[in-house]
Amino acid sequence: MEGEQEGTFCIGDDIPVLVTDRGGAIWTAYGDEGIYGGHPESAAGLAGWSTEGQAIWAPAGRLPDAPLEGCTAASEGDRVWLVWYSGSRRGGTFLTRITPSTGEVTSWPSPVRAPDGFAVRGNRAVLTKRDHNQRATEVVRAELVGATWSVTDQRKIRVPGRVVMHCGQGRDGFLWLRAGDTWLRIEA
Numbered sequence: 001m002e003g004e005q006e007g008t009f010c011i012g013d014d015i016p017v018l019v020t021d022r023g024g025a026i027w028t029a030y031g032d033e034g035i036y037g038g039h040p041e042s043a044a045g046l047a048g049w050s051t052e053g054q055a056i057w058a059p060a061g062r063l064p065d066a067p068l069e070g071c072t073a074a075s076e077g078d079r080v081w082l083v084w085y086s087g088s089r090r091g092g093t094f095l096t097r098i099t100p101s102t103g104e105v106t107s108w109p110s111p112v113r114a115p116d117g118f119a120v121r122g123n124r125a126v127l128t129k130r131d132h133n134q135r136a137t138e139v140v141r142a143e144l145v146g147a148t149w150s151v152t153d154q155r156k157i158r159v160p161g162r163v164v165m166h167c168g169q170g171r172d173g174f175l176w177l178r179a180g181d182t183w184l185r186i187e188a
Contacts, residue, residue, distance in 0.1 A: 009053025012042030016166050017070035019080065024051040025100065027080045029070020032087075046070070046082050048100065057098065062105040065091045072118040072127075074170025081170070083110060083118050083127075095125075095149065111142045111149045117168025119175035121188040125149065126175050128186075130163040137163055137177070139186060159184060 011026060014034030019027050026049040034042030041047065041055075045067025048057030059067075065086035071093065074081045078101055085093040093110035095118070110127070117128030117137075123144040130137040141153040161180010169176040175186040 007052070009049075010041060011049050011053065012047070013037055013039040014042060015070075017073045017082065017084075019073035019075055019169070021075050021080050021100065022078060023100075025049060025056060025080075026051070027057075027073060027075075027082060027098070029067065029073060029082045029084045031069050035067060046084060046096065048080070048098070057100065057103075059105070063096065064094060064107050069114075071114050072116055072166070072168055072170070074118045074120055074175075076120050076170075076172055081118065081120055083115060085114055095120075108144070108147070108149050111151045112140050115140070116165055117170070117175050117177055119168075119170030119173055119186070119188045121173030124173075124188045126186050126188045128168055128175065128177060130165065132165050133162050135159055135162055135179075137179070141188075 014031035016031050017029035028047050030042040035045050044058045050056050067084045068087035071083040080098045082096045094107045095110050096107040112127045115127040125142045127140045128137050138156050142149045143152050159179035160182045163179050167178035173188045177184045
């Protein structure tokens with residue numbers, strides 16, 4: 001159906017991060033109001049949903065800490081990446097890779113605190129950190145070496161329009177970043 005609603009379902013409250021994978025499954029990272037606001041679908045902080053709205057994945061203790069806020073997300077091949085941060089003393093920002101076909105979940109500390117854009121290809125990533133409503137963004141490139149993501153390049157770039165939060169989409173190694181009325185493509 002072209003442009004017509006096919007169905008509805010509830011996947012929670014306070015969803016700053018939402019991405020779909022190649023199969024159409026929906027992956028979410030929730031905000032603190034969703035996680036702590038009593039909505040059962042949001043309480044785990046991160047979740048995966050089928051196209052019919054059935055829960056297909058939850059962290060179930062496989063994260064290094066409890067999520068407090070979703071930052072951004074990306075898909076890469078058959079994998080999904082959710083970027084989130086925790087509010088505990090031992091916490092920080094994490095990059096969590098989920099392989100839906102096997103259930104494997106791996107998390108790393110992020111090289112950038114609370115990024116709002118992310119794309120990954122293999123062992124390389126690009127992350128952005130924007131100043132809301134400004135005409136510039138910080139672009140950080142990182143590489144996974146062993147068990148650590150390390151920054152390899154960092155620069156502030158001017159963009160053709162004002163940037164707003166949560167307007168980056170990571171797909172198969174490209175970060176699509178909205179700036180004003182323009183979409184920019186940044187390769188990982």
